[in-house]
Amino acid sequence: xxxxxxxxxxxxxxxxxxxxxxxxxxxxxxxxxxxxxxxxxxxxxxxxxxxxxxxxxxxxxxxxxxxxxxxxxxxxxxxxxxxxxxxxxxxxxxxxxxxxxxxxxxxxxxxxxxxxxxxxxxxxxxxxxxxxxxxxxxxxxxxxxxxxxxxxxxxxxxxxxxxxxxxxxxxxxxxxxxxxxxxxxxxxxxxxxxxxxxxxxxxxxxxxxxxxxxxxxxxxxxxxxxxxxxxxxxxxxxxxxxxxxxxxxxxxxxxxxxxxxxxxxxxxxxxxxxxxxxxxxxxxxxxxxxxxxxxxxxxxxxxxxxxxxxxxxxxxxxxxxxxxxxxxxxxxxxxxxxxxxxxxxxxxxxxxxxxxxxxxxxxxxxxxxxxxxxxxxxxxxxxxxxxxxxxxxxxxxxxxxxxxxxxxxxxxxxxxxxxxxxxxxxxxxxxxxxxxxxxxxxxxxxxxxxxxxxxxxxxxxxxxxxxxxxxxxxxxxxxxxxxxxxxxxxxxxxxxxxxxxxxxxxxxxxxxxxxxxxxxxxxxxxxxxxxxx
Ligand code: 16G
Ligand code: ZN
Numbered sequence: 109x110x111x112x113x114x115x116x117x118x119x120x121x122x123x124x125x126x127x128x129x130x131x132x133x134x135x136x137x138x139x140x141x142x143x144x145x146x147x148x149x150x151x152x153x154x155x156x157x158x159x160x161x162x163x164x165x166x167x168x169x170x171x172x173x174x175x176x177x178x179x180x181x182x183x184x185x186x187x188x189x190x191x192x193x194x195x196x197x198x199x200x201x202x203x204x205x206x207x208x209x210x211x212x213x214x215x216x217x218x219x220x221x222x223x224x225x226x227x228x229x230x231x232x233x234x235x236x237x238x239x240x241x242x243x244x245x246x247x248x249x250x251x252x253x254x255x256x257x258x259x260x261x262x263x264x265x266x267x268x269x270x271x272x273x274x275x276x277x278x279x280x281x282x283x284x285x286x287x288x289x290x291x292x293x294x295x296x297x298x299x300x301x302x303x304x305x306x307x308x309x310x311x312x313x314x315x316x317x318x319x320x321x322x323x324x325x326x327x328x329x330x331x332x333x334x335x336x337x338x339x340x341x342x343x344x345x346x347x348x349x350x351x352x353x354x355x356x357x358x359x360x361x362x363x364x365x366x367x368x369x370x371x372x373x374x375x376x377x378x379x380x381x382x383x384x385x386x387x388x389x390x391x392x393x394x395x396x397x398x399x400x401x402x403x404x405x406x407x408x409x410x411x412x413x414x415x416x417x418x419x420x421x422x423x424x425x426x427x428x429x430x431x432x433x434x435x436x437x438x439x440x441x442x443x444x445x446x447x448x449x450x451x452x453x454x455x456x457x458x459x460x461x462x463x464x465x466x467x468x469x470x471x472x473x474x475x476x477x478x479x480x481x482x483x484x485x486x487x488x489x490x491x492x493x494x495x496x497x498x499x500x501x502x503x504x505x506x507x508x509x510x511x512x513x514x515x516x517x518x519x520x521x522x523x524x525x526x527x528x529x530x531x532x533x534x535x536x537x538x539x540x541x542x543x544x545x546x547x548x549x550x551x552x553x554x555x556x557x558x559x560x561x562x563x564x565x566x567x568x569x570x571x572x573x574x575x576x577x578x579x580x581x582x583x584x585x586x587x588x589x590x591x592x593x594x595x596x597x598x599x600x601x602x603x604x605x606x607x608x609x610x611x612x613x614x615x616x617x618x619x620x621x622x623x624x625x626x627x628x629x630x631x632x633x634x635x636x637x638x639x640x641x
Pocket of ligand 2: 174391392394
């Protein structure tokens, strides 16, 4: 039976604000922090139930609003393998969060337990963490009340990055098994990454220091710890590390700023020398944007598509050199936002699939390859080695020194890459490994292909739910007739491509357009926006 007394007593301390409708979307719950107290309490309870349903496996809860402004916050659940919450539970999260009174909440809980056949006698374990937002501490205490109310065991992972929380969940659940993911501590994470990195770059000279824009977020203290583990193997210069300055988080800095403005954060101007490269993390360090200044100090952005191109080509080469190309097939997953030039570059080298926006879609599709590389243009992504591929790598016997070296590199990449979710710091080390092996500067990396000019605009519409898409969001099926009009417009532009989709995180519709000339991409975007409006 549900512990009704503690559930009711603690639920009373976290009443749901009237008139607000919550929704567990692509990024979990995310909104202005001041209304989230009841949501956090209920997520604590739900995490406990999910753990019981999965036989006491540890469930993760991350309190963050990523690249959103400082006054926002959010929360998402992490499943036992370190992946996003199973989508079939998203509606349960939404339903629980919207129960108006304590009675409604208890009724929703009883319904859940019954329909999902949850055995309440099972143990429940939850590990949680938060980013540096000022609202985080009080939201975590609401979460702790929820965990307590359902009688679950909680573990506080403190202030850390989203990808480290995902790592911890997987490490805890695989502890002591043959699939052990590493020690279930922050130290275990740093050791795993830094050891693999050092082996991968053992033959090169000390590199130029890399500048990291930490978005004034949790990436700053975590990168500072990473610096100690990396030592001379990778000198890092941390910028925008003002985590306690009010209003600084994600403000005119960070990966989202760089991607949307295609500019160097003003705080870095003068801090980066011509020819030097740097990168930006977002507020919870799961997105990464690279950039460099050319010799005329012009800014150039290297986004998630450029990372995918760099990394996928490198892995394909290693697989071939190791002699494993008949056993290991490498593939790439992108979304419709991937620059057309990147899709062309990649398609000439390996299979490429396009899926709907959102990490869960990309991650899931990447699991279908032996090695699946996925990156969103916005800098979120990772590489997945399938279990069968990991076995192949563990048991394969190379027959030449070249094969043996390539195999060793693949094994170390398997350790270096955080495969639970996109991880800016792990991805950054991955990029640095490839650049070192190829002896590429930012310029050479950038010239793998030339981005097609593009433009993204958002349109406020009366009801964004009217906009429904198919074919991985590339075609509108509703409103009727609109896609036809878009097609007619697109045809008139050289290299034209455009699509329209409702945002999953904001109350807007997004319009993306590409063309071979910048002015034409802008014009196409605005004309399609005109059709939508
Ligand atoms: C969320 C997604 C991100 C996606 C973005 C699109 C996760 C963890 N995050 O932040 O992958 O790119 O939404 O936002 O899935 P939009 O729907 O507003 O364009
Ligand atoms: Zn993020």
